[in-house]
Amino acid sequence: MTRFFCSGVRRLTLVLVAVAGFAGNAALADEPSVLVTTIPVTRGALKHTITAYGHIAPGAGAARTLTTFYEAVVTAIDARPGMAVRKGQVIARIAAAAATRAAYAQAVAARDGALRILAHTRALLAQHLATRIQLAQAEQAAQAARATLDALKREGADRATAAVEAPFAGIVTAISTAPGAALQPGTAIATVVRRAALVAVVGVDPAAARRLAAGQPASVSVFGGAVLRGRIDLVSGEVDPRTGLVDATVGLGAAQALIGGMVRARIDTGTVRGVIVPRDAALPAEGREVIWQIRDGHAVRVIVHVLASAHGESIVAGPVDPSLPVVVAGNAQLQPGIAVRVQAEPGY
Structure with a gap:
């Protein structure tokens, strides 16, 4: 009977152990888990690129404002804003005002009178009836009268009418007057921008702007147009209060584009080295980036900073x-700490 009792105890113990083992396995099977794909940690390098948006604008010295140097009246306008013009093409026509014609006539009379006095003074000096000081004064007066007349001629005051021409091939960006308008000296008539001196002005986040420097290459995509190549010419030293961004100017050389066209610029600021992961592996979380690693079948959160992104x-x-x-x-x-079921990324 004792043998039977001991045998029964052993069988009961085995049953209890088996039941406990089954319960433990069932608990593990019930633990929540996530199916993930992983790759090994690798190090590499990427070109650090800053993306910014802006527009096409005239570069420094690209714009020329055409004016008149004397009082005139506009007789005709032969161009309009946005019009492409060649060098020497007529943009407007003007006629000298009555005051300008009178000033020119007075300058001619003053020169002729000064020359007559000079000739007379020389004749008197030859007869010892004038001094050399008087001759010098006459020569100085004649020289001044000639200079005044020559200046009026250079300004075009000797012509009853004149054509205002484009100084170079470019785009007329503004017409500042109209037929019949009276022009004072220095009044703007039109503005022409040289097409071969355009730039892209783009706004950059202030945190990224410190990575910019003159000479860095940039690829400028014109919306609805071509992709242009250029280099950073200038980085502003202040934040634009209207946009909250720092303006950077990308020189485009002789590239052709429409002024005012919207662009996207990708500026290459150098090479960055470090741990390289697919872009989707770094997720934003509370203003930071997070990647996940696996330790002993469980997820570990790692806070990181994305230094550069390119090509996925x-x-x-x-x-x-x-x-x-x-x-x-x-x-x-x-x-953090959740169980995972791992499958490797194909190719690893």
Whole structure:
């Protein structure tokens, strides 16, 4: 009977152990888990590119405002804003005002009178009836009268009518007058911009602007147009209060574009090295970026900083463990410490 009792106890113990084991396995099977895809940690390099938006504008010295140097009246306007013009093409026609014609006639009379006095003084000096000081004074007066007349001629006051011509091939960006308008000296008539001296003015986030420097290459995509190549000419030293951005000017050389056209610029600021992951592996979280690694079948959150992104990849900096794989798919469902079921990224 004792043998029977002991045998029964052993069988009961085995049953209890089996039941306990089954319960433990069932508990593990019930633990929530996420299916993820991972890759090993690798290091690499990417070109750091800043993307900014802006517009095409005239470069420094590209614009020329055409004016008159004497009083005149506009008789005709032969161009309009936005019109492409060649060098020497007539933009407007003007006629000298009555006051200008009178001033020119007076200058001619003053020159002729000064020359007569000079000739007479020389004749008197030859007869010892005038002094050399008087001759010098006459020569000085004649020289001044000639200079005044020559200046009026250079300004075009000797012509009853004149054509205002484009100084170079370009675009008329403004017409500042109209037929019949009276023009004072220095009054603007039109503005012409040289097409071969255009720039792209783009706004850059102030945090990224410190990475910019003159000479850095840039690719400028004109919306609805071509992709232009250029280099940084100038980076503003202040934030534009209207946009909150820092203006950067990209020189486009002789590239052709429409003034005012909207653009997207990609500026190459150099090469960045570090841990390289697919761009989707770094997720934004509370103003930071997070990647996930796997340790002993559970998720570990790692706070990182994205240094550069290009072609679907990112360079990140942070406390990344090089011995642990990085989650590249399924990471949006992860929480710290959650169990995972891992499948490797194809090709790894």
